[in-house]
Amino acid sequence: MxxxxxxxxxxxxxxxxxxxxxxxxxxxxxxxxxxxxxxxxxxxxxxxxxxxxxxxxxxxxxxxxxxxxxxxxxxxxxxxxxxGQGSATRQKCKNNANCEILFTTMDFDFITNGHVQNLHSIDSKGGHFIVFGCENMTFTDLTLKSPENNHNTDGIKISQTNGINITGVKIGTGDDCVAMISGTKNVRISNVVCGPGHGISVGSLGKNDGETDVEDIVVKNCTFVGTSNGLRIKTWAAPLKKNLKASKFVYEDIVMNNVQNPVVIDQQYCPLHQCDLKVCASSYNVACRNIRGSSKSDIAVIFNCSKDKPCQNITMDNINLWGYSDNGKGRLLLRNYCFEVNGASYGKQSPPSCTPHRATPLSA
Structure with missing residues (x-):
């Protein structure tokens, strides 16, 4: 320090x-x-x-x-x-499989009415902040930085917590800028600049027994720069808790700058390909409004849901995403991917939405 x-x-x-x-x-x-x-x-x-x-x-x-x-x-x-001197520690552990490096810079456990502000945290060994079992905490005016190739260096990771406000924060890491996992509720994220990193993510959910729902999340006025994901909800294809759900999300006024996967809902996360794709956690009531910017890949929006539990009430309102090209060949032609999605789209839709298009948006 x-x-x-x-x-x-x-x-x-x-x-x-x-x-x-x-x-x-x-x-x-x-x-x-x-x-x-x-x-x-x-x-x-x-x-x-x-x-x-x-x-x-x-x-x-x-x-x-x-x-x-x-x-x-x-x-x-x-x-x-x-x-955190994470880079030096990782170099020492480079040829030692038993070397433990994933120490968190700061853990906040069971704190009520906490306020964290004006902090610079750099080169963490593992994550910068972990928030567990807290009530009513605010994080503001922070800078959290780790090298992009230092994996598992989440910026702020939240679980079993109710009432989080994150605002005016710059995060660049080798993992999620903000990760919300089991039991995260009532979160407000605004004016965050994320990059590099894996975006602002929910999940993964469903890998461990005893996990609880994630709900009531609002992300507004945020910018993603060169991240692998932008806005992401990720649930395992075969969760141990069969009725686990992620619900009541609003993503609004978001800027994407050269983001690999700008918007993702993946209900079929199964990296080892040994899951029952008919048994999934559910995602519903997700609203995406005023999202604009560039995608590094040719797929702007991915909704990879489940036949057993389709994504429900997914709304896309005024989406303007274009392809990013750094090879002098101009913009990439983008498309969206939807599988088992129920919802609607409103206003401008570029690329064309793969949910039904309607003339006027729903009320907020």
């Missing part, structure tokens, strides 16, 4: 009336020689509001756990950038 940026993480278990006390890690023996591990927990035990300050310097950390419940609200101020 180094540099001059200021990161603030605010955790609010409840509103405390006592005065704010500052806890400076330098006063607890934390040193900036780049060799010592440092932690502090007194702030959590303070009977009131507390601020934990990590001043400028270089601190080499192993796993540091800040564990609650706390007696009052806690704010972390980190005057620096989080550097």
């Amino acid at each position: 180094y540099g001059k940026y200021l990161f603030m993480l605010c955790l609010w278990p409840f509103i405390a009336e006592a005065h704010i006390k500052l806890f400076n890690v330098a006063e607890y023996g934390a040193i900036t020689d780049g060799k010592e591990d440092n932690s502090v927990s007194d702030a959590c035990n303070w009977n009131g509001s507390a601020t934990v300050l990590i001043p400028e310097g270089t601190y080499m950390l192993k796993s540091v756990i800040f564990k609650g419940p706390c007696n009052g609200s806690v704010t972390f101020q980190i005057k620096g950038t989080l550097d």
